[in-house]
Amino acid sequence: MFPRAIKQSGRLMPAVALCLLALTPMAWSHAVVTESSLTSEPVKPNHATKVVLFFNSGVELALSRVFLVSKGDVFHPVHIAKGKKAGEMLVDIPPLEPGDYALKYKVFAADGHFTENVIRFRVDNP
């Protein structure tokens, strides 16, 4: 009933666990970010960057929104596009000064559920 990958990983993320608890068994494909390119390739200052978000399920781009949040909780809408595989989303990040930022996303998953979450990241001086 549940995806094998999640069962075998042995570390259920809290958001996944919540989805499993709160919803019917059908809801396992609730879109959760499992990985992002921010981990392996931090955003360099003053360079436009394409960040890849990897979701555990297909995502309906037309119904999904991503915002770049900067100091003072200022929200900037950013352009998103399909990645190479299902569940991959490309996010266009404009050139940024060093500092603390976040990506706030609200995505519509293949199972018909909206998921909202925040990914924080830092832009450091080289």
Ligand SMILES: [Cu+2]
């Ligand atoms: Cu769900």
